[in-house]
Amino acid sequence: MSTPTARGSRAENAPAIQTRGLTKRFGRTTAVKDLSLEVRPGEVFGFLGPNGAGKSTKIRMLLGFIRPSSGTARVFSDDARDVRRAHRHLAYVPADVALWPALTGAEILELLARVGPGSDTTYRDELVDRFELELGKRGKAYSTGNRQKVALVAAFSTRAPLLVLDEPTSGLDPLMEREFRRCVAEARDRGQTVFLSSHQLAEVEAVCDRVAILRAGHLAEVASIPELRRLRRTDVEVSFDGVAPDVSGLPGIHDVELLDGTGMRFSLTGPPGPALRVLAASDVTAFQMREPSLEEIFLDYYGDAVR
Structure with a gap:
């Protein structure tokens, strides 16, 4: 003590x-x-x-x-x-x-x-x-x-x-x-x-x-x-009207998922500039970014052994 x-x-x-x-x-x-x-x-x-x-x-x-x-x-x-x-x-x-x-x-x-x-x-x-x-x-x-x-x-x-x-x-x-x-x-x-x-x-x-x-x-x-947190991904979710923005292939973009034709979810690592420029050219109606918690960062280091 x-x-x-x-x-x-x-x-x-x-x-x-x-x-x-x-x-x-x-x-x-x-x-x-x-x-x-x-x-x-x-x-x-x-x-x-x-x-x-x-x-x-x-x-x-x-x-x-x-x-x-x-x-x-x-x-x-x-x-x-x-x-x-x-x-x-x-x-x-x-x-x-x-x-x-x-x-x-x-x-x-x-x-x-x-x-x-x-x-x-x-x-x-x-x-x-x-x-x-x-x-x-x-x-x-x-x-x-x-x-x-x-x-x-x-x-x-x-x-x-x-x-x-x-x-x-x-x-x-x-x-x-x-x-x-x-x-x-x-x-x-x-x-x-x-x-x-x-x-x-x-x-x-x-x-x-x-x-x-x-x-x-x-x-x-x-x-x-x-x-x-900057070393790890940021989860991004957007809603849009019309054609879905094409972020696939951009640097740092992973796990792109379309949601019912009016939404999209993906993970971002590194600078967000390229993704933001593509989104800005589309008819985005809602945009949300979520930083990972320390627990998620920790699990990234240890993987399934910790889970």
């Missing part, structure tokens, strides 16, 4: 996360292969991939819980293998939160606040109310969702320059997911970096500045949400 924070000049000037050729092998299985990426200070960075893609392995190496087979991982210039130094810069929320069973929620939050000198107790109390967290219960009595809330309140109330969140909303209901998104935005506004590992695509699409897509241990793409 939350750990102490230190914001020195090195932390402020260096990338929040930097990996170079990061590789982890378990016997003959390569969980992460030659992973190189850089997360800028102050951004919300999404790390996407289905179960088995290597997300958790990468995070465990970043946190120094396991050693890479080769390559390096750094947290604000500190080698991730030096856990004492690297953890001064970050707060961590695991996918499966374990709490001290005999301590109450209030005692757990107080303990974590004392471990990290950067904790904002006023903001922490506000988050307790917003997440509707019952502090009088002991850790062993908390549900999965409430354990997650304790970890999130502890992490967001620190002033650690880096928040590492691994599937942080898996036990939350939709209202609490909305609060989580607010907290991410507030962390960004304070200049904190958020590294969010998730398979909930709507969540990533809503809060992230950039996204990395991990496929079978390999980095498939790193881009902003708009950049990812």
Whole structure:
């Protein structure tokens, strides 16, 4: 969960996360292969991939819980293998939160606040109310969702320059997911970096500045949400009077389908200019373009294996 924070000049000037050729092998299985990426200070960075893609392995190496087979991982210039130094810069929320069973929620939050000198107790109390967290219960009595809330309140109330969140909303209901998104935005506004590992695509699409897509241990793409969308198709549907516009054969046009003689549907990749010029010369009565969701982009990368 939350750990102490230190914001020195090195932390402020260096990338929040930097990996170079990061590789982890378990016997003959390569969980992460030659992973190189850089997360800028102050951004919300999404790390996407289905179960088995290597997300958790990468995070465990970043946190120094396991050693890479080769390559390096750094947290604000500190080698991730030096856990004492690297953890001064970050707060961590695991996918499966374990709490001290005999301590109450209030005692757990107080303990974590004392471990990290950067904790904002006023903001922490506000988050307790917003997440509707019952502090009088002991850790062993908390549900999965409430354990997650304790970890999130502890992490967001620190002033650690880096928040590492691994599937942080898996036990939350939709209202609490909305609060989580607010907290991410507030962390960004304070200049904190958020590294969010998730398979909930709507969540990533809503809060992230950039996204990395991990496929079978390999980095498939790193881009902003708009950049990812531009890499993929746009679905176009038009209605017309008279002769159907002839867009077949134009660059970037795919899957042309006529609809009852008065409509047309097709997919467009790349610049829309050629298609728009043909449509403008026809008697088009209605025109609709739909950008793909992040989920559709994600499925394009993984194909039928994810479906």
